[in-house]
Amino acid sequence: MAKAFHLAESLRAGETTFLGWLCTPSAVIADMVARTGFGAVNIDMQHGWHDAASVHDTIHAVIAAGKPAVVRIAVGDFAFASRAVDMGAEAVIAPMINTAADAAALVDAVKYPPVGKRSWGPGRAMALGGFADAQAYIDWAGTETLAIAMIETPEAVKNLEAILAVPGIDGIFVGPSDLSLTMSNGAFVDGRSLLIVDTVAHILATTVRHGKIPTMFAVGPAHAKAVAAAGYRLVAIGSDQDYIAQGCADLIAAATRE
Ligand code: 3PY
Ligand code: MG
Numbered sequence: 001m002a003k004a005f006h007l008a009e010s011l012r013a014g015e016t017t018f019l020g021w022l023c024t025p026s027a028v029i030a031d032m033v034a035r036t037g038f039g040a041v042n043i044d045m046q047h048g049w050h051d052a053a054s055v056h057d058t059i060h061a062v063i064a065a066g067k068p069a070v071v072r073i074a075v076g077d078f079a080f081a082s083r084a085v086d087m088g089a090e091a092v093i094a095p096m097i098n099t100a101a102d103a104a105a106l107v108d109a110v111k112y113p114p115v116g117k118r119s120w121g122p123g124r125a126m127a128l129g130g131f132a133d134a135q136a137y138i139d140w141a142g143t144e145t146l147a148i149a150m151i152e153t154p155e156a157v158k159n160l161e162a163i164l165a166v167p168g169i170d171g172i173f174v175g176p177s178d179l180s181l182t183m184s185n186g187a188f189v190d191g192r193s194l195l196i197v198d199t200v201a202h203i204l205a206t207t208v209r210h211g212k213i214p215t216m217f218a219v220g221p222a223h224a225k226a227v228a229a230a231g232y233r234l235v236a237i238g239s240d241q242d243y244i245a246q247g248c249a250d251l252i253a254a255a256t257r258e
Pocket of ligand 2 (some may be wrong): 095152175177178
């Protein structure tokens with residue numbers, strides 16, 4: 001089984017990691033999802049129903065199951081990005097990063113000086129990761145806690161080079177639903193729309209050219225397979241809501257098939 005506290009290393013080695021996604025604030029569901037084939041598990045504070053206590057408990061459950069934990073913060077909630085890494089998250093995904101200034105605020109929260117302005121207090125991360133002392137943690141955290149900026153608007157695409165050039169930004173995460181919503185100026189949401197295909201390819205190529213990690217949310221397994229084959233390395237495939245709905249639908253369909 002994969003061990004936690006290795007996510008940055010595997011992504012930098014070019015490995016594709018499928019990312020479990022938790023909206024439900026339940027350590028039991030976190031444990032169940034982390035024990036499947038997902039290589040890492042994200043806890044969603046933007047569109048999920050988590051609070052600080054449930055993020056803490058689900059991070060613990062994911063790490064206890066041997067997988068790296070990731071947290072997506074709510075829009076602009078950079079204070080929670082620091083708390084997430086303190087609790088043991090190995091990566092923070094920040095939605096709606098539209099400018100280099102937004103990206104710098106994310107880095108400030110996730111990275112210690114001299115790169116950022118993260119304040120000291122990683123008690124849970126040190127305990128869960130088995131770090132011997134403060135120096136061992138700070139040496140590891142300098143390169144291995146990831147700041148990942150979501151690109152999901154035309155403004156972000158326009159500023160992509162500047163966002164990627166911010167020291168301490170490790171990668172980007174494409175939000176295809178919002179990208180389709182914003183690129184169509186509110187006309188529709190379709191993360192697999194032809195409208196965004198060229199932009200998604202452009203984001204991948206630009207991110208790779210900057211030596212940063214390209215990651216993405218996929219709408220279903222076929223989409224996940226395609227974006228992973230294209231080169232996106234950390235790929236989410238829907239959320240726990242989809243896993244349960246799809247699992248139930250498959251069971252009922254199989255049980256009622258003639
Ligand atoms: C999007 O597709 O906009 C997302 O934020 C996925 O989580
Ligand atoms: Mg989004």
